[in-house]
Amino acid sequence: MRKTLSVAVAAATVATALIPGTSQAEPSHDLKWGACPADVSPGVPVPPGMQCATLKVPLDYRNPGGQKIEIAISRVASKKPDQRRGILLVNPGGPSAGLGYPATLVAAKMPQSVLDSYDVIGFDPRGIGHSTPVSCGLTAEQQLYGNIPPYAKSAADVAKRAAEVQQIAKQCWSSETAALLPHMSTANTARDMDQIRSALGETTASYLGASWGTHLGAVYTTLFPQRSDRIVLDSNLAPRGWDYPSDRLWSQGVEDRLPDFAAYVAANFREYGLGRTQAQVIAKYHALAARLDKKPVVAPDGVYDGAMFRLITFGFLYGAAQLPMLAQLWKSLDANQPPAPPGEMKSAASGADQLISGRYAIICNDSRWPTSVATYQRAVAVDRVRYPLWGAAGANIQPCAYWPDSTEPPVRVNDDGPANVLMVQNLRDPATPLAGARKLRQALGQRTTMVTADEGGHGVYLFGRNRCANYAVTTFLTTGARPAHDYACSAAAAPR
Known part of the structure; x- marks a missing residue:
């Protein structure tokens, strides 16, 4: 039996049968499109004509006539009505705000053929961004690691973190938005997507989702197989989504990916001086982490200890453009100097209260997590040895250990439905490793084919450089032609 935090919470989370996804009420088609919020896409230009609206x-969904919440949606409309196929719902993963994601895709040079074929539709998932938000009232210290646990050097570190995340869970379920929490889930976000489809007057929807967005897409096409048109899943979670095994799988991802970074640093030894070989650079990682555990570097934007160093390394392994920044950070810390400019590097390690709270709500409702601190302590001890780079972080405890039971069982992704799913996956992804993608591939069965790219990093389509994989996605979205069988794309160039 999982822990509950109050009688009211327990009453709110009694498991009951859910109305089938196909029987939900259809909203009226009266969206009022207008200018998007000023902060819709920070740092990314808003494409001409991009509009936003709000949908109730x-x-x-067990009570479709009851309380309503708002979902913020955006649109970059096709300018070629004779070529337009329909709508393409897009999600960047996270769970994060996605209202500005169409702008990001345009800036990433989404092919004009795709933009002509679809109205590209972004949205903020329930609980996050400009949609009806949830908040746990997190302090700056509670936001420090975002939704990723710190590296635990010992069982005592796990116990300390357990007390911290138990407090976070209590704050969430005693907050002003606690009544919303039982209804924050990937399944309900998928149902919201179908409400968006209906509100736009479309009989089907195509979809492009990355990272956590692959789980959202898999759940959507499981709940609504006949309303799914062309579904692209990029950088894939296992079929159960972001659960505790997924956290632990990050450790394999770092072991897969860090050698790419080490090769880059070694090839630029004159600039960084961190090692002449991959092995020397990886040894430098361990040496720096150990030294910072004992003597952190104090900077204007905070303290760089061993746990923060490991976390930032994990986050900056996501993309090629971040590798030089990460190398410079290592170089500064190796010289016992704070990274410059202050704050630039650490911004990836923290986040707003509402974003982190919304993520906890969704991932903790989606699956059952171990409730025993001893279970996490044993897993940390095992993974610290199996995956020395990151294992003692990936296996550490999350607030989900203290979360009440969900209002419904997780959606079981399966192979029931049309063969209209394309998966794309890098071989060396730190956040959604190949092992998880293979499990999703197996769960979807005949519904999908998978294209793998001999690349490192998180994100394939548009944000990677593998033309073979990019071509497969663009061709599928624009023509419906999907590879008949799984295939592998060779590396685009030297490791990055």
Whole structure:
């Protein structure tokens, strides 16, 4: 039996049968499109003509006539009505705000053929961004590691973190938005997507989702197989989504990916001086982490200890453009100097209260997590040895250990439905490793084919450089032609 935090919470989370996804109420088609919020896409230009609107959806799909919440949506409309196929719902993963994601895709040079074929539709998932938000009232210290646990050097570190995340869970379930929490889930976000489809007057929807967005897409096409048109899943979670095994899988991802970074640093020894070979650079990682554990570097934007160094390394392994920044950070810390400019590097390690709170709500509701601190302590001890780079972080405890039971069982992704799913996956992804993608591939069965790219990093389509994989996605979205069988794309160039 999982822990509950109050009688009211327990009453709110009693498991009950859910109204089938196909029987939900259809909203009226009266969206009022207008200018998007000023902060819709920070740092990314808003494409001409991009519009935003708000859609009311049921908070609880078991009671579609009851309380409503708002979902913020955006649109970059096709300018070629004769070529337009329909709508392409897009999600960047996270769970994060996605209202500005169409702007990001345009800036990433989404092919004009795709932009002509679809109205590209972004949205903020329920609980996050400009949609009806949830908040746990997190302090700056509670936001420090975002939704990723710190590296635990010992069982005592796990116990300390357990007390911290138990407090976070209590704050969430005693907050002003606690009544919303039982209804924050990937399944309900998928149902919101279908409400968006209906509100736009479309009989089907195509989809492009990355990272956590692959789980959202897999759940959507499981709940609504006949309403799914062309579904692209990029950088894939295992079929159960972001659960505790997924956290632990990050450790394999770092072991897969860090050698790419080490090769880059070694090839630029004159600039960084961190090692002449991959082995020397990886040894430098361990040496720096150990030294910072004992003597952190104090900077204007905070303290760089061993746990923060490991976390930032993990985050900056995501993309090629971040590798020089990460190398410079290592170089500064190796010289016992704070990274410059202050704050630039650490911004990836923290986040707003509302974003982190919304993520906890969704991932903790989606699956059952171990409730025993001893379970996490044993897993940390095992993974510290199996995956020395990151294992003692990936296996550490999350607030989900203290979360009440969900209002519904997780959606079981399966192979029931049309063969209209394309998966794309880098071989060396630190956040969604190949092992998880293979499990999703197996769960979807005949519904999907998978294209793998001999690349490192998180994100394939548009944000990677593998033309073979990019071609497969663009061709599928624009023509419907999907590879008949799984295939592998060779590396685009030297490791990055």
